Amino acid sequence: MKKYCLLFLPFLVLTACQKTQEPSADGTEPAAADIIVARVGSDVITQQQLDDRLSVLPQADRKFGQTAVGRRNFINLLARERLIALDAKDEKLDQSDVYLTAMEDKRQQLKDIYEEYGNQLLGRLWEQSLAEKGLLNVTDEDISAYYDKYPYEMTIKQIIISDAQTADAVYRELRRAKSRWNTLEKQYSTAPDQSKGKEITFMPGEFIPELEVIAANSPTGSVQGFVKTAQGFHIIMKTREHKLTLKEAAPRIRTVLENQKIDAVLNALQNKYKVVIYEEDE
Numbered sequence: 001m002k003k004y005c006l007l008f009l010p011f012l013v014l015t016a017c018q019k020t021q022e023p024s025a026d027g028t029e030p031a032a033a034d035i036i037v038a039r040v041g042s043d044v045i046t047q048q049q050l051d052d053r054l055s056v057l058p059q060a061d062r063k064f065g066q067t068a069v070g071r072r073n074f075i076n077l078l079a080r081e082r083l084i085a086l087d088a089k090d091e092k093l094d095q096s097d098v099y100l101t102a103m104e105d106k107r108q109q110l111k112d113i114y115e116e117y118g119n120q121l122l123g124r125l126w127e128q129s130l131a132e133k134g135l136l137n138v139t140d141e142d143i144s145a146y147y148d149k150y151p152y153e154m155t156i157k158q159i160i161i162s163d164a165q166t167a168d169a170v171y172r173e174l175r176r177a178k179s180r181w182n183t184l185e186k187q188y189s190t191a192p193d194q195s196k197g198k199e200i201t202f203m204p205g206e207f208i209p210e211l212e213v214i215a216a217n218s219p220t221g222s223v224q225g226f227v228k229t230a231q232g233f234h235i236i237m238k239t240r241e242h243k244l245t246l247k248e249a250a251p252r253i254r255t256v257l258e259n260q261k262i263d264a265v266l267n268a269l270q271n272k273y274k275v276v277i278y279e280e281d282e
Helices: 002-006 047-055 059-065 068-090 097-132 140-149 164-176 178-188 209-216 246-269
Strands: 036-040 043-046 152-161 200-202 223-229 232-243
Touching: 036 047, 036 068, 043 047, 043 068, 047 059, 047 068, 059 068, 097 246, 140 246, 152 164, 152 178, 152 209, 164 178, 164 223, 164 232, 209 223, 209 232
Parallel strands: none
Antiparallel strands: 036 043, 152 200, 152 232, 223 232
């Protein structure tokens, strides 16, 4: 809390100590956007702007902002920012190349974020629409039938290598000495650092199909590879296999089957919308 007290500006003469607003014609309480908590020159700071700033702060700071002292401090902080901005504009700093370039970069970032959010929202609404049409229905019988075929989960480790020649050399070395797995992974794997050394556990249908098949047909402790996917060349070691109960597996199977139905719809849509994927070497 001390950081706000240090930024308190007692020399600013503001109307922050008193809320002002236009009188309501029907006698109802004015909206937060209509309540003025401070004036800086010709600019005003509204209760809504204050609430918006407080809403993104940690809970402890929001609680402080609800006290009389805290509220005054936050209003003064907003006024300080507004005061600096007004003077900077008077100095034509908002017309500088540095400012204009930075603002354009931020505008593009926000545009990309807005577009990504829109696509994600459309995706959720699209799946909801499929569900409402009954296209994603999965019955208990469907789940039981899937469980009868795949009642287990598998755990593997993997090394991903970008070129086939290196993958072949690493695979041969691991077949000779599995104990070198960690060393060779650190040296050659192109997987993200946060995934190196991590094990992956999955039921059939939850992971990369090519690797699922190899893991399902491999004995525990064996090194298998190398398999090409869009990520690169994979070398895997199956570390364990565990049979699940139907109760444990049912929610995961439902998700797998729903995703399969979504994939079927997407595959059908490729006949409606032309999809072309260009490989790097094309």
